[in-house]
Amino acid sequence: MKRIRPSSLLRRPVRVSPTTLQHVHRRTAASLSQRPDSTHLKFPGALTSPFSNTMKYEVPSNYPALPTYRAIDQHGVVVDPNFEPDMTEEDVIKHYKDMLTVSIMDLIMFDAQRQGRLSFYMVSAGEEAVSVATASALTKDDVVFCQYREQGVFKQRGFELSDFMNQLFANVKDPGKGRNMPVHYGSRELNIHTISSPLATQLPQASGAAYALKIQRMQNPEMPPRVVAAYFGEGAASEGDFHAALNIAATRSCPVIFICRNNGYAISTPSLEQYRGDGIASRGLGYGIETIRVDGNDFWAVREATKKARELALQDGGKPVLIEAMTYRVSHHSTSDDSFAYRARVEVEDWKRRDNPIARLRKWMESKGIWDEQKEKEARDSIRRDVLKAFAEAEKLKKPAIKNMFEDVYEELTPDLKAQMRELSEHLDRYPEEYDFGEFEGGKASLEQ
Amino acid sequence: MSRYLRPAARLAATARTSALRPATASPFLSRAAVIPGVQRRTYADASGVKEYTVRDALNEALAEELEQNDKVFILGEEVAQYNGAYKVTKNLLDRFGEKRVIDTPITESGFAGLAIGAALSGLHPVCEFMTWNFAMQAIDQIVNSAAKTLYMSGGIQPCNITFRGPNGFAAGVGAQHSQDFSAWYGSIPGLKVVSPWSAEDAKGLLKAAIRDPNPVVVLENELMYGQSFPMSAEAQKDDFVIPFGKAKIERSGKDLTLVTLSRCVGQSLVAAENLKKKYGVDVEVINLRSIKPLDIETIIKSLKKTHRLMAVESGFPAFGVSAEILALTMEYGFDYLDAPAARVTGADVPTPYAQGLEEMSFPTEGTIEQQAVKLLRL
Numbered sequence: 024m025k026r027i028r029p030s031s032l033l034r035r036p037v038r039v040s041p042t043t044l045q046h047v048h049r050r051t052a053a054s055l056s057q058r059p060d061s062t063h064l065k066f067p068g069a070l071t072s073p074f075s076n077t078m079k080y081e082v083p084s085n086y087p088a089l090p091t092y093r094a095i096d097q098h099g100v101v102v103d104p105n106f107e108p109d110m111t112e113e114d115v116i117k118h119y120k121d122m123l124t125v126s127i128m129d130l131i132m133f134d135a136q137r138q139g140r141l142s143f144y145m146v147s148a149g150e151e152a153v154s155v156a157t158a159s160a161l162t163k164d165d166v167v168f169c170q171y172r173e174q175g176v177f178k179q180r181g182f183e184l185s186d187f188m189n190q191l192f193a194n195v196k197d198p199g200k201g202r203n204m205p206v207h208y209g210s211r212e213l214n215i216h217t218i219s220s221p222l223a224t225q226l227p228q229a230s231g232a233a234y235a236l237k238i239q240r241m242q243n244p245e246m247p248p249r250v251v252a253a254y255f256g257e258g259a260a261s262e263g264d265f266h267a268a269l270n271i272a273a274t275r276s277c278p279v280i281f282i283c284r285n286n287g288y289a290i291s292t293p294s295l296e297q298y299r300g301d302g303i304a305s306r307g308l309g310y311g312i313e314t315i316r317v318d319g320n321d322f323w324a325v326r327e328a329t330k331k332a333r334e335l336a337l338q339d340g341g342k343p344v345l346i347e348a349m350t351y352r353v354s355h356h357s358t359s360d361d362s363f364a365y366r367a368r369v370e371v372e373d374w375k376r377r378d379n380p381i382a383r384l385r386k387w388m389e390s391k392g393i394w395d396e397q398k399e400k401e402a403r404d405s406i407r408r409d410v411l412k413a414f415a416e417a418e419k420l421k422k423p424a425i426k427n428m429f430e431d432v433y434e435e436l437t438p439d440l441k442a443q444m445r446e447l448s449e450h451l452d453r454y455p456e457e458y459d460f461g462e463f464e465g466g467k468a469s470l471e472q
Numbered sequence: 473m474s475r476y477l478r479p480a481a482r483l484a485a486t487a488r489t490s491a492l493r494p495a496t497a498s499p500f501l502s503r504a505a506v507i508p509g510v511q512r513r514t515y516a517d518a519s520g521v522k523e524y525t526v527r528d529a530l531n532e533a534l535a536e537e538l539e540q541n542d543k544v545f546i547l548g549e550e551v552a553q554y555n556g557a558y559k560v561t562k563n564l565l566d567r568f569g570e571k572r573v574i575d576t577p578i579t580e581s582g583f584a585g586l587a588i589g590a591a592l593s594g595l596h597p598v599c600e601f602m603t604w605n606f607a608m609q610a611i612d613q614i615v616n617s618a619a620k621t622l623y624m625s626g627g628i629q630p631c632n633i634t635f636r637g638p639n640g641f642a643a644g645v646g647a648q649h650s651q652d653f654s655a656w657y658g659s660i661p662g663l664k665v666v667s668p669w670s671a672e673d674a675k676g677l678l679k680a681a682i683r684d685p686n687p688v689v690v691l692e693n694e695l696m697y698g699q700s701f702p703m704s705a706e707a708q709k710d711d712f713v714i715p716f717g718k719a720k721i722e723r724s725g726k727d728l729t730l731v732t733l734s735r736c737v738g739q740s741l742v743a744a745e746n747l748k749k750k751y752g753v754d755v756e757v758i759n760l761r762s763i764k765p766l767d768i769e770t771i772i773k774s775l776k777k778t779h780r781l782m783a784v785e786s787g788f789p790a791f792g793v794s795a796e797i798l799a800l801t802m803e804y805g806f807d808y809l810d811a812p813a814a815r816v817t818g819a820d821v822p823t824p825y826a827q828g829l830e831e832m833s834f835p836t837e838g839t840i841e842q843q844a845v846k847l848l849r850l
Contacts, residue, residue, distance in 0.1 A: 133689075135811065143644070186492060193825065193826065200823075201825060202824060202825050202826075203646055203825055204644070204645060204646045204825060207646075219648070220646065220648045221605075221606075221609075221648055246618065258577070259578065261577035261578045261579040261582070262578060262579050262580075262581075262610065263579065263582065264609075289577075289578055290550065290554075291550055291554045291573060292549075292553075292577070296575060297578070298577065364554070365553060365554065428821075428824065428826075428829060432821060432822060
């Protein structure tokens with residue numbers, strides 16, 4: 024969009040703000056000039072470009088693809104000589120169980136949707152490591168924006184099975200008060216913004232939240248250093264919002280970690296039809312952002328990369344980092360999709376068998392002697408029991424209070440809404456035998472102001 | 473925009489909805505059961521009338537225009553390989569190839585811009601949005617480029633483009649995906665906006681949109697795709713078009729004029745029939761078909777006969793299509809009104825996800841009937 028502001032036509036005085044002083048953000052472009060006989064270009068838009076006497080276009084295919092970092096291989100064997108696991112045995116097992124929990128919950132809820140007990144569900148099979156391992160490298164104070172396939176992030180940060188179920192069944196304990204489709208989780212306690220349907224809109228918002236964290240800490244250095252983690256898929260990266268987000272985060276030096284789950288498919292569209300460049304990672308470099316591509320099926324690689332990303336994001340007063348985690352969407356896109364219409368069943372089976380993030384960490388744990396078949400069976404059985412228990416409990420809970428339908432359209436109830444609430448209350452008083460409030464929390468009393 | 477609000481979600485939801493709003497209630501649909509996703513074209517009867525679903529009608533319109541004019545092509549998310557998120561573009565890739573039926577990356581502003589660019593260069597693109605809710609990412613392209621370039625370029629750059637996709641609420645998809653954009657696009661000079669109800673509407677208006685040299689916004693309705701309607705022999709021909717700016721009187725009457733559009737036409741017809749049965753009143757139902765230009769002449773002509781008017785639509789009440797109809801009625805037909813004109817619209821709330829509340833957020837046959845009873849003081 025082009026905006027013509029009269030003021031921009033005038034020469035503006037250079038504003039010296041705390042931001043520009045603290046960071047390498049000085050607006051020196053105005054004083055640039057081309058010196059005679061220099062070997063480098065000194066235009067404001069390209070500061071270190073050497074002159075060339077050969078007219079030649081750069082061809083993307085002449086550049087090798089960015090490498091994919093692995094700490095352990097498909098067999099769970101360590102391949103990075105510098106890799107040192109930095110978790111206790113209990114912690115590794117806890118994270119393994121988080122992945123297992125998400126995967127078991129997904130299977131049960133997918134079936135529950137098929138049985139008509141839920142209107143909708145989205146599974147994350149094949150991508151458990153990306154969400155659990157990235158989350159493991161963040162602090163509780165960090166702020167998270169998810170897309171919609173990051174159950175693992177919620178689980179790792181302390182979302183209980185009951186929290187998932189309460190949202191899915193839109194009962195009285197659903198923090199969203201039953202206003203959202205299933206899987207639109209959110210948690211103030213865990214610093215995770217509520218999932219919003221429109222794709223990629225979370226990305227510029229994440230840059231903005233990171234900017235806010237940075238300014239807050241400038242104003243109050245006592246605050247702990249914090250970053251924002253923003254999740255998205257490779258399909259979402261085609262939206263304009265993705266590009267806007269990366270560019271604004273880079274130019275405003277925002278401490279945000281962009282985490283791309285490149286799972287090969289955007290509903291039916293394979294990555295190869297989504298873009299022609301070297302994945303999403305190559306774009307980070309274009310925006311001047313430090314970038315890594317990791318094997319998203321490798322729990323340790325993803326964790327190591329995110330630890331480093333957090334460190335980088337807090338350097339130099341804050342800057343964005345991009346992680347592209349390569350995975351495979353084993354699952355259908357959602358309960359609304361049958362992916363075998365556009366990909367071979369054998370392709371999916373192959374990935375499930377050959378390389379799966381849960382199996383890979385399990386192999387590593389077994390090689391360390393901290394896990395075995397027996398423990399696996401026990402863990403699976405107990406998680407399954409817990410999921411079903413939480414499921415049954417949530418299904419039984421009451422619906423949100425009637426008054427909730429008037430609230431939160433605006434911060435305060437408007438006079439109109441108050442009048443409507445009163446009217447409803449009077450109506451219900453007049454015809455008590457016509458309505459059953461039994462299934463709503465607090466019954467009719469919730470309408471009393 | 474969110475990719476996961478996909479047809480099957482609506483299928484599940486439709487099943488749910490149809491239990492609540494039985495399609496059999498409509499005497500106007502000779503085939504009551506709605507089976508989405510299934511092609512249901514039947515053999516012609518003696519008069520040449522065939523049953524078409526709205527989906528089939530749209531599909532036929534697209535196929536005929538692709539066939540007749542090699543400047544026409546379709547692009548959008550999932551329109552080719554997947555046959556369209558709602559199967560409106562079924563078989564078109566196989567028939568016309570990948571130069572004419574094009575899958576795009578998930579970038580509404582990108583592919584809408586690309587389509588407008590192609591139109592400014594002389595092609596006649598049909599740009600599908602998976603739903604109009606997602607087109608909000610592209611509204612700058614539609615409003616500031618498609619609608620204005622002809623004017624701003626001094627008339628040298630026409631933009632023959634058709635934007636189409638489902639509009640309005642579906643079922644169980646929450647506040648961000650249940651919006652009706654009729655009033656938004658209807659307010660923009662430079663755009664033409666149509667909204668079909670029946671299969672004939674769908675075919676005739678879409679074909680007219682593709683042939684029209686201006687940018688046209690076609691607001692379809694997801695809940696209508698699987699509905700069947702009789703299609704006349706004339707409408708089955710490949711040169712059938714419905715002129716813009718011309719409303720259709722779907723049912724004639726002398727006691728009340730119901731002005732409505734899209735899915736609400738069917739609901740209004742049911743309400744009209746019930747009003748006849750219960751109260752013996754004759755309600756005239758006008759299917760707008762075209763939002764911009766708006767056929768105020770037909771509305772006022774009807775008002776002169778009935779002296780009472782009610783507008784019915786599923787958009788938000790404030791600054792909406794009904795508000796416009798009531799204002800125009802007041803401007804051109806005030807002296808013919810025997811009672812204040814009234815409107816039945818969607819509720820002024822973010823659309824609730826809860827099924828019961830969602831049901832109450834939009835006009836039903838019952839609300840239309842009740843409001844008419846009030847207006848007529850029956």
